[in-house]
Amino acid sequence: MSDNNNNNENQNGQKRRFRSLMIDGTRYRTKLTEKFKNRIKWDNPHKGKVYSEFPGTVVKVDVEEGEEIDKGDRLYIYDAMKMKNRSYSPVGGTIREVRIQENDIIRKGDLLFVIE
Secondary structure, three states, rough: OHHHHHOOOOOOOOEEOOOOEOOOOOEEEOOOOOHHOOOOOEEEEOEEEEEEEOOOOEEEEOOOOOOOOOOOOOOEEEOOOOOEEEOOOOOOOOOEEEOOOOOOOOOOOOOEEEOO
């Protein structure tokens, strides 16, 4: 094996093209495949829709329909596995629908809020 193969050249003597990316503060250099470069980029189809993450019982709802909220505002508190959990808004906007109330039992994946 020649030294060129250990550096930035491939077998044909062409220079390799690396991409840098940061993951948790560490920089990585990698070569991307054509399949990866030509992929359809993922876009969250549920922007503004908040689904339950765990089954549980609603303890308190902190927002009302028509209320303006910011990203990170608390939406509700629920009890799951004898622990009180809090859920925060993934986006800012206006609350269009609130589909839960106190003491409701929710299942994983239930639509709870619609934010526009």
